[in-house]
Amino acid sequence: MNEYLLLKFAHLLAFVYWLGGDLGTFLASREVINRQHSVPARQVALKIMLACDMGPKLAMPLIMPLGVQLAALGGWLAVDRSVLILLWLLCIYWFIVVLVLFLNEGKAFTTKLARADFWFRIIFASGLGLWGIYLLVASSSAPSWLAWKLLVFVAMVFCGIxxxxxxxxxxxxxxxxxxxxxxxRVNTTLERIVGRCRPWVWAIWSGLFLNAALGLHLWT
Incomplete structure (x- = not known):
């Protein structure tokens, strides 16, 4: 099995775990705020929700470098090897931070790490956004659908923030x-908080559907 097919397989798996995990998180969140459930039942629902949410959280930092390397191997994107290595290092760092935060929930050091992760995502996504705009308007080395996929990914990171x-x-x-x-009062507060998040979740789903369509070249 060649490198391209292995990367394509991993890229598809990341998509599946992102979308599937998001759906599981969304459905579990409805049970977390369900007033008809007992408090212990809602605690169990919360545990399920947080576990499902690890799928999207871990898939997000992997799907993008996998896609970029696929594009480079497929000849759609001219990118220097050093840029690919830097991209992978940054995304592996992102992946590890997500895992560390999940495995050490409640520990004192995670507060600073979570804040650093928050700003890392903003800076990283901003850089990707500038790259995507450059590929779209000023570069002839990449097709427009690839630039749009990158920009849609940036939008999804913003939705996650x-x-x-x-x-x-x-x-x-x-x-x-x-x-x-x-x-x-507390039930209404929880319902309001989760309700404010739903439009952003739906936007992420739309972004995943759009990027899948772009990757399959449905409009070409």
Whole structure:
């Protein structure tokens, strides 16, 4: 089996785990805020939601360098080997940080690491966005569909950042639910927080569908 097919297989797996994990997270979130469930049942739903969410979180930093290397091997993108290596190193760092944060939830050092991760995503996505714009408007070395795929990925990273911002009040509200029991106020707060995240989730799904269509050249 050649390198191109292996990379293509890994790229497709990343897509499957991103979209499938997002769907599982979305469905579990509905049970987390369901007023009809007991608090222990909602805690179990939260554990399921967080576990499902690891699929998208780990797929995101892998799908992009896999796609870029595929494009380079396929002859669609002229990119220097040193740029590919840098891209992989940055995305492996991103992957490891996500894993470390998940495995060490609640530990003191994760607060600073999560903040660093937040700014890393903004800076990294901004750089990718500039690259995508350059490929779209000023470069003849890449087809437009490839530039659009890169820009759509950047948009999805932005959506993920917005979900993270909107979810910030969720943890203290859920802790209150556990410690003090359910109330109309805390239930409404949790519903409002999750509701604010849903449009961003739908936007990510749309981005995944669009990038899949672009990758299959449905409009060419």
């Amino acid at each position: 917005m979900i993270r911002i909107n979810l910030a009040p969720f943890a203290p509200a859920f802790v209150e639910l556990i410690s003090e029991g359910p109330s109309d």
